[in-house]
Amino acid sequence: MFKIVNAQFIAPGIKRFMIEAPRIARKQQPGQFVIIRICEQGERIPLTIERSDPERGTVNIVVQSIGKTTHLLNSLETGDSILDIVGPLGKPSEIASYGTVVTIGGGVGTAMAYPTAAAMKRAGNRVISIIGGRNKDLVILEDEMRGVSDTVFVTTDDGSYADKGLVTDKLRQLIENGTRIDLVLAVGPIPMMRAVAEMTRKERIRTMVSLNPIMIDGTGMCGGCRVLVEGKSEFACVDGPEFDAHRVDFAVLVQRNAMYRDAEKRSMDQYRLEVETRKPEAKQAPTEAVMAGCALEAKQ
Amino acid sequence: MTTEKTTTTTTTTTTKTKSKNPVPNRERIKMPRQHMPEQLPVLRAQQFTEVNLGYSEELARQEAIRCLECAKPTCVADCPVGVKVKEFVQLIVEGDFMGAAAKIREDNVLPAITGRVCPQEDHCEGACLLKKKGESLGIGYLERFVADYEQQHFDVKHIVKAPPTGKKVAIVGSGPSGLTAAGDLVQKGHSVHVFEALHEVGGVLVYGIPEFRLPKKIIRQQVDYMRAMGVDFETDVVVGRTVTIDELLEEEGFDAVFIATGAGLPQFMGISGEHLNGVYSANEFLTRINLMHAYEFPKYDEPMVDFRGKDVAVIGGGNTALDAIRSALRLGARKAYVLYRRSEAEMPARAEEAKHAKEEGIEFQVLTAPVEFLSDGKGWLTGVRCLKMQLGEPDASGRRRPVPIEGSEFDVPLSVAVIAIGTTANPIVQSTTPGLNTNKRGYIVADATTQRTSRQGVFAGGDIVTGAATVILAMGAGRRAAQGINEYLATGQWDQTIPALPNPA
Numbered sequence: 097m098f099k100i101v102n103a104q105f106i107a108p109g110i111k112r113f114m115i116e117a118p119r120i121a122r123k124q125q126p127g128q129f130v131i132i133r134i135c136e137q138g139e140r141i142p143l144t145i146e147r148s149d150p151e152r153g154t155v156n157i158v159v160q161s162i163g164k165t166t167h168l169l170n171s172l173e174t175g176d177s178i179l180d181i182v183g184p185l186g187k188p189s190e191i192a193s194y195g196t197v198v199t200i201g202g203g204v205g206t207a208m209a210y211p212t213a214a215a216m217k218r219a220g221n222r223v224i225s226i227i228g229g230r231n232k233d234l235v236i237l238e239d240e241m242r243g244v245s246d247t248v249f250v251t252t253d254d255g256s257y258a259d260k261g262l263v264t265d266k267l268r269q270l271i272e273n274g275t276r277i278d279l280v281l282a283v284g285p286i287p288m289m290r291a292v293a294e295m296t297r298k299e300r301i302r303t304m305v306s307l308n309p310i311m312i313d314g315t316g317m318c319g320g321c322r323v324l325v326e327g328k329s330e331f332a333c334v335d336g337p338e339f340d341a342h343r344v345d346f347a348v349l350v351q352r353n354a355m356y357r358d359a360e361k362r363s364m365d366q367y368r369l370e371v372e373t374r375k376p377e378a379k380q381a382p383t384e385a386v387m388a389g390c391a392l393e394a395k396q
Numbered sequence: 397m398t399t400e401k402t403t404t405t406t407t408t409t410t411t412k413t414k415s416k417n418p419v420p421n422r423e424r425i426k427m428p429r430q431h432m433p434e435q436l437p438v439l440r441a442q443q444f445t446e447v448n449l450g451y452s453e454e455l456a457r458q459e460a461i462r463c464l465e466c467a468k469p470t471c472v473a474d475c476p477v478g479v480k481v482k483e484f485v486q487l488i489v490e491g492d493f494m495g496a497a498a499k500i501r502e503d504n505v506l507p508a509i510t511g512r513v514c515p516q517e518d519h520c521e522g523a524c525l526l527k528k529k530g531e532s533l534g535i536g537y538l539e540r541f542v543a544d545y546e547q548q549h550f551d552v553k554h555i556v557k558a559p560p561t562g563k564k565v566a567i568v569g570s571g572p573s574g575l576t577a578a579g580d581l582v583q584k585g586h587s588v589h590v591f592e593a594l595h596e597v598g599g600v601l602v603y604g605i606p607e608f609r610l611p612k613k614i615i616r617q618q619v620d621y622m623r624a625m626g627v628d629f630e631t632d633v634v635v636g637r638t639v640t641i642d643e644l645l646e647e648e649g650f651d652a653v654f655i656a657t658g659a660g661l662p663q664f665m666g667i668s669g670e671h672l673n674g675v676y677s678a679n680e681f682l683t684r685i686n687l688m689h690a691y692e693f694p695k696y697d698e699p700m701v702d703f704r705g706k707d708v709a710v711i712g713g714g715n716t717a718l719d720a721i722r723s724a725l726r727l728g729a730r731k732a733y734v735l736y737r738r739s740e741a742e743m744p745a746r747a748e749e750a751k752h753a754k755e756e757g758i759e760f761q762v763l764t765a766p767v768e769f770l771s772d773g774k775g776w777l778t779g780v781r782c783l784k785m786q787l788g789e790p791d792a793s794g795r796r797r798p799v800p801i802e803g804s805e806f807d808v809p810l811s812v813a814v815i816a817i818g819t820t821a822n823p824i825v826q827s828t829t830p831g832l833n834t835n836k837r838g839y840i841v842a843d844a845t846t847q848r849t850s851r852q853g854v855f856a857g858g859d860i861v862t863g864a865a866t867v868i869l870a871m872g873a874g875r876r877a878a879q880g881i882n883e884y885l886a887t888g889q890w891d892q893t894i895p896a897l898p899n900p901a
Contacts, residue, residue, distance in 0.1 A: 183638065
């Protein structure tokens, strides 16, 4: 059991959890992730580590409600617990003095880009960050990114905040303006990472992307998270999660991530139904509900 | 406490007490082997409950009576952990089932597990003198009976262990090797802490071996027994990531570490189409079903491709391959194939498992080698293209090498294919432990008798040293490691030629 010492929404549907996990907090490095399991019947899902506090023994994760598990997780509050959190997993980002580093965060991907941006800054790089969201509310960690970047650009798809457009539009502008870029790190939705890769390939700018394939154990044992890298299988959990964007087959990643779409929809539909029908008596503490066997109650 | 014995014993002192067996030896040879009661194939092919039902007390005694009580029992010599087969079988004849359990426990801390999954035909039963006369003694079945009897009649007071030594040992991995070492070391009075990367204790026993062959309940009972003995378990710790071996030794005060991280990364075939949806590694396939209960979706959240009415094949001929395909059948597969590139004689799977699989309706297509996975053009598997093989000269493994027959391509239509062709070393511990020697394939180098590695205080055993093997061989390594650690903790000396020393207790 791992205690949630703090939980708060930082955007609609996006929640930040501070979880007591001293071993992970002590070891976490930028670019690494955790796998969590909420309850006995729960699935294991990989999640981003936004930061950790070795002194307090806590790690922060940022979670966007997408499927059943993330919805259930985001219904938990301060004082609740989750059954399992394991990590830090994956290889850390390669932090070095590159010169100018552009860190790009799309949506909740910004939470993964943030610790690497901070480490890049500490390593003496000039850090330009581009963060984006569909609208104003979905731009996250802007202040944090400003704190560790020389320049921050913000984009929204609908123009409700800062520059209207995509993060890649801003990257294109930088390139066209002749900005010297030594390394790009992009974390976010696959179409965004793929677009970044295409753009920087032509410019021969070294580009890393942090991939999020389907994963179970996170230790290399199952091979479910295999990605096609220049025609070879590599495992995101032990060889990644960061890969050279110009070597990754994004089409295969998209295809594999869609493997359980039907099952995921079924789980989510059932979850919604249960939440709606059980609303009146759903006031009990989620932890009790969760420990009673992953019951679907949620405080909503 | 008589756990001090070597695993390489070739003879066991003959018990001087007179045999209580009522049947003369020449009659025993004529007695047939008692069959293991099984679920009917038609029933079991649809559910995950255990296939073998277990001996009753009567069946167990009738079977035990067949033992010839050899003066030099070859069964004991052939057991990787040296279970005193003859002695425990005699105790069954006498009706002292708890005594028999205690006798097994002197050498084997996981009897309910080995009684179910150990390839006895390659060890004790393969060496049994009765086999030359007909059918070997059902040693595995008897072990299983005794272990289950013990579980039903268990009392904490049965646990015997030495006074505390004040020494701390960390075990990395809670599979058969780690659990065996933990059991042996805690009996010797050491404080034992087992780290497990997954959320459940048991390693391959939990994620790899299906419910119908080894129920999770049995593993939990055996682990609870070890908890009662005083072993500490900590799940969700990936040693090498969450904590390093050096930190365990230097910061967490462990006097020795045993690395038993087991089989590693699944091997793929490197053929076209391996990334198609519907192509699984056996590890992923079995982990979803066993550890994550995907067969109980949507009660459990982990999803799985829907097998109902679909054709499924496994590629490979080992126990893992059969576990996977028999699981697919239970999930509703219409046709279930084993595609194996050699002939059935070379199959590494246990004979009993192959027999069970066939009874359940699994089709064996041998001398068949996949060359390409076929796609529907939208990323989903539709079949596998295969080549027919013939057997040529023996290869390095001593088995006849399969040679492709030219122009023999044929397609097998499939919705799901499971690749079960073996594993390679997991690099996480090795790459984060400076000075730990590995061989060119990435496995940890360890002394064959003491399991010592190139790092002082660090021992290794099981699949992470040998490559993929069996539960009982991993347990044998766990036993040797426990002895090696015990000696090291007693003397503090790190010398490969150090002689065996008496139990510090």
